[in-house]
């Protein structure tokens with residue numbers, strides 16, 4: 170089938186542009202699209218299903234050539250109606266789970282969660298907490314499952330996926346007897362820094378903390394944050410590259426790529442005395 174190059178535009182849907190994870194991701198996407206003479210049209214969904222559907226429909230009215238979807242609020246039904254039935258090229262990643270009908274790029278969330286737990290184990294921590302959203306998306310749940318292969322019993326502390334969420338979670342943490350906290354992303358960890366400090370607690374003396382993502386700020390906070398690094402920029406680049414291949418060759422087989430993660434040890438984790 171011949172694809173008419175309509176607009177040389179790709180629509181990108183992310184859940185929260187204020188989180189540096191997503192700005193770095195989009196920077197990676199945009200770099201590749203720019204190089205190939207495509208324009209990036211960025212839509213921030215705020216986890217708002219109505220906003221997402223509005224964006225999806227508006228992008229299709231504007232004749233974009235393809236879609237990159239990192240936001241889970243987009244239902245599979247909306248994808249079916251707006252994209253699949255019309256054979257529009259799209260790719261999903263991160264918070265949006267692949268359903269087997271599109272290309273997808275993942276990072277190894279299971280190993281990431283497991284690495285965080287192994288680090289706590291080496292540091293002799295016995296009682297640990299995981300801070301995550303109650304209605305966590307699948308990628309985040311997979312981190313927890315990986316973590317629980319080492320610590321089957323964890324204190325689950327629910328918080329919104331943001332700095333504010335982390336700050337608020339601190340009061341629940343101090344009521345437990347944990348000595349180590351796995352924050353399911355870096356923003357949550359930074360929120361914990363402030364919330365724990367408000368309660369007179371010190372990192373890593375009172376609590377060891379591990380984040381997830383390795384956004385730039387990890388190096389600029391005190392203590393520098395130990396975290397699980399995702400290759401965020403490359404994730405964006407690879408996603409954009411795969412989508413452009415799909416735009417050029419709509420009939421090729423679906424591809425799924427999984428990128429590795431790694432533990433970056435800094436100063437927010439310490440041996441339990």
Ligand code: RIB
Pocket residue numbers: 188190263264308309353354355356381382
């Ligand atoms: O910081 C945003 C988090 O949500 C990241 O861990 C990313 O993987 C996304 O799912």
